[in-house]
Amino acid sequence: MEIVILFVALGVMLVLGAPVAVALAGSALLYILTSSPVPPLIVAHRMINGVDSFPLLAVPFFILAGNLMNTAGITERIFKFALAVVGWLRGGLGHVNVGASVIFAGMSGAAVADAGGLGAIEIKAMRDAGYDDEFSVGITAASSTIGPIIPPSLPMVIYGVVAGVSIGQLFAAGFIPGLIMAVSLMMLVAFIAWRRNYPRDQAFQLSVLWYSFHKAFLSLLTPVIIVGGILTGAFTPTEAAVAACAYALFLGLFVYRTLTLRRFLRVSFDTIETTAVVLMVVGAAAIFAWVLTANRVPELMAGMLLSASDRPWVILLLINLILLIVGMFMETVAAITITVPVLLPVALELGIDPVHFGVILVLNLMIGLLTPPVGMVLYVLARVANIRFERAVVGTAPFIVPLAAVLMLITFVPAVTMWLPTLIYR
Structure with missing residues (x-):
């Protein structure tokens, strides 16, 4: 029962507003000091081991690539191209929003980067065209979740490191689900545009x-x-991240000439800050996950879930429900590093491929970015649009429906996820 100390301490620290990394590492350290013969120095060792991974090198480079593209004006060119392609449809800027996110998804791999970069351009354009703020923020928030599903994907890099799964296969597995997400969102945009008689934004x-x-x-x-x-x-995913940075620098410095030394320094400092936060969470979650594993919590959780029903589809629904709740309250990187050691053994017991499970997990957590109380994407877009957080929640709610439908599709139809990685890698 000593393990209760771990969860109580974690909950108290989060309620008191402690940073996620501090709450994870602090609760693990408190447990070790009070209930374990292991020396406290193990916390430092485990945290260092948690970030000592070659695939994690992709994280700062993909973050830098996304920041460079936003600063160098690449996102604005993508938006204008998407406008020319689908802007003639009724509710055209809603479709443009989704199309631009699909293209940008192949560059940054982070929902918050999509929301912060493209979101400012998209919301301003939709507001100028007469769209209401709730619809503009809602479709911008929902489409940003495509970024971590279509490769490259920062959450999938983290999952691949924690689960020991091929990141290349994870990237391939997310491609088709990401496109299905885009189609489902565009169908809802078309329906809303028809109901509200939105105009065609350009011929x-x-x-x-x-x-x-x-x-x-x-x-x-x-x-x-x-x-x-x-x-x-x-390329390996890490090499691809480096290539993306090099190409973005080439475009910003020599082709478009929009990237000045001052802007580059600002982008670099932003990247360092974001990377430090991500890796602190990864390191802290590593010691937290180690304590869980040492106390056989994953085995106990697996036993509880598997005993809940003898029907695999029921257990899959329970896993999705757990992940959705976790995503509502916890930052994505921390959620991945904590839930994977607990839930992956259950998925393997059910015969679910770990690559397939990775896409299910990431999509669940992306939906969590659109739900309060954490809802990081909602906070970003509420600030970008200068509206109250509650209005952002109301505007985003209808768009969660098609995303949830895609989640059920990839959960119960594995071929949607596994066809491409099987074709390429197996």
Whole structure:
């Protein structure tokens, strides 16, 4: 029963507003001091081991690549190209929002980067065109969750490290579900646009499409280089992240000439700050997960779930429910590093491929970014749009429905997720 100290301490620290990394490492240290013969120095060793991983090198480089693309004006060119492609549909800017997120997903791999970078451009354009703020923020928030599903994906890098799964296979597994998410969101946009009689934002013109494609061509090559390089085996995910940074620097410094030394320094400091936060959480979660494993909590949890029903689909629903609740209250990286040691053994017992389970887990946690009380994407977009957080929640709620439908599809139809990695890697 000493393990109760761990969870009580974690809950108290989070309620008191302690940073997630401090709460995770602090609760683990308190447990070791009060209930374990293990020396406290093990906390430092386990935290260092948690971040001592070659695949984790991809994290700062993908963060830097996303920041460089936002600063160098690449996201704005992508938005204008998406506007020329689908802006002629009724409710066109809603469709543009989704299309731009799909393209940007192949560059940054982070929902918050998508929301913060494209979101500012998209919400301003939709507001100027007369769309209400709730709809604008809602579709921007929902479409940003595509970023961590379509490769590259920072959460999948973290999952791959924790679960010991091929990151290349995880990236391949997320490609088709990400496109299905985009189609489902566009279908809801079309329905809302029909119900509210939203206008067509611009007439389709081949000359405008060609001009915007010409202006954005080099930017559009970025996801081709990253995703193509990973799927063909030319790059490892870490090497692809470095290549993305190098290409973004090339475009910003020499082609578009929008990246000044002052901007580059600001981007670098932002990247260092974000990376430090992510790796602190990973390290703290590593010691927390070690304490759970040492006390056989994953085995106990697996036994409880497997004894709840003899029907696999019921257990899968329970796992999804657990992940959705965790995603509502916990930051994505911490949630991955804590839940994987507990829930992955259950998934393996059910015969679920760990690659398939990784996509299920990440999509659950992305939906959690759209729900209070944490809802990081909602906080970002509420600040970008300068509206109350409650209005952002109301506007986003309808768009959770198609995302939940896609979650059920990939949960119970494994071929949707596993077809591409099986074709490429197996």
